[in-house]
Amino acid sequence: xxxxxxxxxxxxxxxxxxxxxxxxxxxxxxxxxxxxxxxxxxxxxxxxxxxxxxxxxxxxxxxxxxxxxxxxxxxxxxxxxxxxxxxxxxxxxxxxxxxxxxxxxxxxxxxxxxxxxxxxxxxxxxxxxxxxxxxxxxxxxxxxxxxxxxxxxxxxxxxxxxxxxxxxxxxxxxxxxxxxxxxxxxxxxxxxxxxxxxxxxxxxxxxxxxxxxxxxx
Amino acid sequence: xxxxxxxxxxxxxxxxxxxxxxxxxxxxxxxxxxxxxxxxxxxxxxxxxxxxxxxxxxxxxxxxxxxxxxxxxxxxxxxxxxxxxxxxxxxxxxxxxxxxxxxxxxxxxxxxxxxxxxxxxxxxxxxxxxxxxxxxxxxxxxxxxxxxxxxxxxxxxxxxxxxxxxxxxxxxxxxxxxxxxxxxxxxxxxxxxxxxxxxxxxxxxxxxxxxxxxxxxxxxxxxxxxxxxxxxxxxxxxxxxxxxxxxxxxxxxxxxxxxxxxxxxxxxxxxxxxxxxxxxx
Numbered sequence: 449x450x451x452x453x454x455x456x457x458x459x460x461x462x463x464x465x466x467x468x469x470x471x472x473x474x475x476x477x478x479x480x481x482x483x484x485x486x487x488x489x490x491x492x493x494x495x496x497x498x499x500x501x502x503x504x505x506x507x508x509x510x511x512x513x514x515x516x517x518x519x520x521x522x523x524x525x526x527x528x529x530x531x532x533x534x535x536x537x538x539x540x541x542x543x544x545x546x547x548x549x550x551x552x553x554x555x556x557x558x559x560x561x562x563x564x565x566x567x568x569x570x571x572x573x574x575x576x577x578x579x580x581x582x583x584x585x586x587x588x589x590x591x592x593x594x595x596x597x598x599x600x601x602x603x604x605x606x607x608x609x610x611x612x613x614x615x616x617x618x619x620x621x622x623x624x625x626x627x628x629x630x631x632x633x634x635x636x637x638x639x640x641x642x643x644x645x646x647x648x649x650x651x652x653x654x655x656x657x658x659x660x661x662x663x664x665x
Numbered sequence: 666x667x668x669x670x671x672x673x674x675x676x677x678x679x680x681x682x683x684x685x686x687x688x689x690x691x692x693x694x695x696x697x698x699x700x701x702x703x704x705x706x707x708x709x710x711x712x713x714x715x716x717x718x719x720x721x722x723x724x725x726x727x728x729x730x731x732x733x734x735x736x737x738x739x740x741x742x743x744x745x746x747x748x749x750x751x752x753x754x755x756x757x758x759x760x761x762x763x764x765x766x767x768x769x770x771x772x773x774x775x776x777x778x779x780x781x782x783x784x785x786x787x788x789x790x791x792x793x794x795x796x797x798x799x800x801x802x803x804x805x806x807x808x809x810x811x812x813x814x815x816x817x818x819x820x821x822x823x824x825x826x827x828x829x830x831x832x833x834x835x836x837x838x839x840x841x842x843x844x845x846x847x848x849x850x851x852x853x854x855x856x857x858x859x860x861x862x863x864x865x866x867x868x869x870x871x872x873x874x875x876x877x878x879x880x881x882x883x884x885x886x887x888x889x890x891x892x893x894x895x896x897x898x899x900x901x902x903x904x905x906x907x908x909x910x911x912x913x914x915x916x917x918x919x920x921x922x923x924x925x926x927x928x929x930x931x932x933x934x935x936x937x938x939x940x941x942x943x944x945x946x
Contacts, residue, residue, distance in 0.1 A: 449734075452766045459763050511716055513767045514739035592922050647751035664716040 451657055453515070453523030460523075461506050461609035463496035465489075466531055473538035476546050476564075482557035485537075486606045488570045489534045490600065491575045493576040494528050495594040498583055507587055507664055518656045521584060525652050528580070532572040532644075536565055553625070564620040566640030567608060573640075573647030575601055587662065615648070666728050668692050668814050668845040669713070674722035676708055683869045686722070690847055692693065695840050697856035698849035699728050699932075700866035701940055706849040707746070710818050714744045726814065740769060744795050746818040748799025753792035755787065757802060758818065766811035779805035791817070796823035804832065808839075815839070817848035821855050833859045837844070855931040865936070877932070884915045885927040887936040898923045904938030914938060927931030 469489040476483050510520040543560040546580065558564045580601050582593035611618045622636050623630040669690040676683040683705040690696055691727040711717040713724060715735060724731060724769050726738045732801055742823065752760055777931055783801035791799055801822055807815060819831045829852070836859050839928065847864075850856065856877060863880050865873035881896070891911040894902075901920040905912050914936040921927035 454740040455766065455873075456763045460755055490678060504753065505751040507745075508716070511714070512744050513764065514736050517715065517766065519736065566714075606932070661718060663718055 449515070449519065450522065450526060451628075453519060454526045456513075456658040457466075457497075457508070457523050457527035458599060461497060461501055461504075462501045465493040465496050465604055466527075469493040470531070470534055470538055473535055474542050476542045476560040477549070477551070479551050480554055482605065483510060483564050483611070484548060484558060484561055484567050486539060486645045487532075487535065487571045488529050488598070488601055488605075491572070491579070491597065492596075493531065494579070495590065497527070497596075498524075498587075498594075499590045500588060503592055510656065518658050519579075521652065521655045521659050525576075525580070525648070525655070528576060529551055529648065530567075532576075536568050536572075539568065540565055542660060547625075558612065559623050561622075561623075561625055562630075562637040562638060566636035566638070569637070569640030569644035571601055571604060573644035573651075574604060576644075576651040577654075578582055580651045584655040584659040584662070587659075666692075667725075668727060668904060669847070670723075670725040670728075671709075671713070672723045674709065674712055674724065675720050676717060677720050678708075678897075681705070681708075681869060682714045683712070683719075686866070686869075686871045688819070688864055688874045690773065690845050692813075692845055693840055693843045694861040695836055695848075695859050696847045696862040696864060697802045697860035698847055698864045699851075699853065699855075699856065699865070700937055701936075702851075705865040705869040707818055708869075709845075710744075710746070710849065711820060713816060714742070719924055720813070723904065731790065741813045743810065743812035743815045744817075745800070745807045745815070745820050745929070747802040747803070748794075748796055749806075754790050755772060756788055756790055757769075758787040760789065760791075761806065762804055765809070770811040772809055772811055774925060775811070779808055782835070790893070799824060800824060804835075808835070812928060815844065815846045815848070817846065820848050821850055821852055826844075829855065842944055844891075853936060857904060857932055863932075865939070867940065872939070881930055881932055881935055883918050884930045884935050884938075885924070886913065886917055886930040886938075887916055887923040887924040887928070888913050888926045892915035895923070904941035904943075906941045915942075 457480050469492065472486055472489045502506050507520060507590060510523070533535050543564065546560050553559060558567060579597035583590060584597065612623050613619065621632040667689040669921060670887040672687045674683060682705065682861060686709055702705050702767065708717060712719045715731065727741065728795050729738060738857060763778070783805060785802055785805060791802065794802065800820060804820060821832060824832060860877045863873060863875060863877045886912065888908065889912045897939060901916045902914040902924060903916060905914040915930060915935060916927060
């Protein structure tokens with residue numbers, strides 16, 4: 449069932465930017481750039497997918513299929529998880545590429561390292577929690593949930609930047625490529641992954657709850 | 666066992682209430698769902714298919730309530746609401762490819778037969794199809810997974826007379842094969858041709874649930890000059906309305922003897938005069 453739902457999302461529902469935005473993972477090769485912003489582009493593609501879904505009556509189509517309502521939500525979350533994980537994997541791959549290039553340390557934000565990936569997990573988890581439950585309250589109103597999720601996203605990005613300057617642990621250990629602090633960065637990655645799982649699971653539960661009450665015009 | 670049992674279905678909107686709708690569908694029967702625009706036909710069908718959450722009432726498909734069994738039940742149901750209005754720029758081939766994967770009982774031969782019968786080109790997109798062809802494609806999807814119950818909202822709207830006739834043949838074939846069909850329509854001639862039973866909805870209330878012929882035969886149409894009637898005859902009139910030569914109305918069949926002009930009523934006559942009568946309520 450999940451395979452069919454995901455196939456439907458990929459073949460019919462996904463906005464083309466869902467694939468294109470993944471290529472922006474290569475932005476970690478820009479010498480100085482706030483790399484956490486890269487993750488915003490994939491949230492944008494998820495917004496476009498939901499917006500396009502509204503115009504294409506995606507939910508009406510899905511509800512004519514032999515699936516339960518929660519499965520319609522499950523398919524969309526599967527797509528979101530796939531895009532988010534693919535973006536993180538590609539960003540990780542480009543971080544490795546960057547290491548082999550003669551580039552200076554990033555002066556505009558987090559270094560291209562495991563902490564960045566941990567931050568990506570956290571940002572995606574928070575995006576999922578803010579955007580999807582509000583979207584599934586009323587699938588006709590896609591813009592307002594995304595506007596709120598974007599504000600929260602960039603507040604978190606700004607807070608992360610502030611922490612890099614204000615907290616020595618973040619500045620010296622997490623925002624670094626020093627092998628001595630690899631365990632700290634691994635811990636940041638693991639914490640981000642756990643938070644992403646928890647926040648996304650919570651977002652899914654809340655989305656199913658709201659969507660199950662919704663009348664589809 | 667009934668294919669569908671609906672009891673006390675209720676949905677309240679600010680300007681409309683679907684009020685206590687109850688009916689059953691027997692296997693192998695074609696039931697026409699009639700009523701004027703806004704009577705609640707689409708709301709009823711959308712409650713049945715899970716698009717709209719009813720405020721009260723019980724629904725059972727094949728003896729099973731849908732809660733927790735939506736996917737299982739939908740394997741046995743085909744639902745068409747007008748023409749295909751989803752993914753207008755995807756090729757039919759792509760939409761079908763995704764759709765068929767969800768159905769354990771997908772019948773490729775039936776689908777190919779629908780494509781041929783309806784002259785559908787899978788390389789086109791819904792946006793490239795006329796309104797009638799979009800209805801045909803929606804029907805092709807609904808008819809291709811061996812659904813035991815077809816819920817069709819205005820399936821013949823937008824179809825040319827030949828296609829409509831062809832589609833009604835399909836319905837009769839399906840019914841003969843044991844499939845159950847509930848379809849709403851404004852084209853009462855379609856029901857005259859194929860429906861066994863009739864559900865008549867007015868202002869959110871189900872006013873008739875009966876065999877079509879018995880229901881229509883319960884009335885006679887009368888044409889009257891613009892002149893006073895005997896009180897007993899006047900009292901028997903239902904939905905009296907102006908016509909070119911005077912007035913027309915329905916009368917109960919048992920009172921037809923009071924009128925020299927009484928003639929068999931058509932489904933159109935019955936519906937129009939009952940609606941007229943309802944306006945006075």
